[in-house]
Amino acid sequence: MSMTQAEALLASRRSTRAFLSDPVPRADIERILRSARAAPSGANLQPGRFHVLTGDALRDLSAALVGAVDRGQPPVSQYSYFPDPMPADLKAKQRAAGYALYAALGVERRDVQGRRAQFRRNYEFFGAPVGIVVTIHAGMGKGCFMDLGMALMALMIAAQGLGYATCGIGALANYADVAHDHLGLAQPELIVCGLALGRADPQAPQNQFCTERDTLDRFATLRGFT
Numbered sequence: 341m342s343m344t345q346a347e348a349l350l351a352s353r354r355s356t357r358a359f360l361s362d363p364v365p366r367a368d369i370e371r372i373l374r375s376a377r378a379a380p381s382g383a384n385l386q387p388g389r390f391h392v393l394t395g396d397a398l399r400d401l402s403a404a405l406v407g408a409v410d411r412g413q414p415p416v417s418q419y420s421y422f423p424d425p426m427p428a429d430l431k432a433k434q435r436a437a438g439y440a441l442y443a444a445l446g447v448e449r450r451d452v453q454g455r456r457a458q459f460r461r462n463y464e465f466f467g468a469p470v471g472i473v474v475t476i477h478a479g480m481g482k483g484c485f486m487d488l489g490m491a492l493m494a495l496m497i498a499a500q501g502l503g504y505a506t507c508g509i510g511a512l513a514n515y516a517d518v519a520h521d522h523l524g525l526a527q528p529e530l531i532v533c534g535l536a537l538g539r540a541d542p543q544a545p546q547n548q549f550c551t552e553r554d555t556l557d558r559f560a561t562l563r564g565f566t
């Protein structure tokens with residue numbers, strides 16, 4: 341059975357954490373945003389906003405974020421991403437994803453400096469030529485976050501269809517206050533995550549690993565099928 345185009349795009353998507361410097365034309369960004377905008381949303385509220393930065397605009401934001409990280413500014417998130425405390429089974433998944441990245445980079449488990457350097461890369465949008473700051477109105481309910489997630493996935497897949505790679509950056513929310521002030525966003529606009537977008541660096545070690553997934557019977561239950 342041959343793969344559909346959708347299956348092929350979904351199966352080959354990876355979080356990409358090293359990029360070539362090739363600029364992304366505005367026409368491609370608009371095309372990608374149009375696809376993201378086509379995502380469904382409850383009551384068609386279309387609750388998300390995508391602030392797309394490149395060139396000096398991206399460099400300036402990265403400098404502000406990295407400055408905050410390097411100064412040891414305490415993280416301030418406007419919402420909670422993960423359960424707190426994290427249950428052991430989820431902690432194990434989080435660790436596995438982290439170890440896969442660090443193993444690809446040759447960063448040892450006890451190498452605090454190496455880990456910190458990689459953490460810092462989040463705030464440089466992993467060197468991508470395009471960085472996106474993803475926001476939602478702070479008053480939106482949980483369902484609206486689901487809507488935003490669908491638009492985000494549509495954006496990732498549309499980008500991939502044009503030969504670009506992406507990586508979500510939840511870590512951006514740790515310095516939401518910095519990004520918020522720097523971009524002069526409206527007060528109730530809550531920063532959900534960032535996204536790096538550009539052409540993948542095919543040689544970079546951090547792009548050479550693949551994360552695991554739950555088995556299908558854990559992921560879903562099927563009833564009534566023959």
Ligand SMILES: Cc1cc2nc3c(=O)[nH]c(=O)nc-3n(C[C@H](O)[C@H](O)[C@H](O)COP(=O)(O)O)c2cc1C
Binds near residue numbers: 462510
């Ligand atoms: C909304 C979102 C936020 C993410 N935040 C980060 C992040 O801050 N830093 C990072 O290195 N990866 C981040 N990721 C990438 C995940 O770690 C990655 O999707 C997961 O490990 C599965 O790997 P895959 O995307 O290669 O399939 C994020 C992904 C999503 C969807």
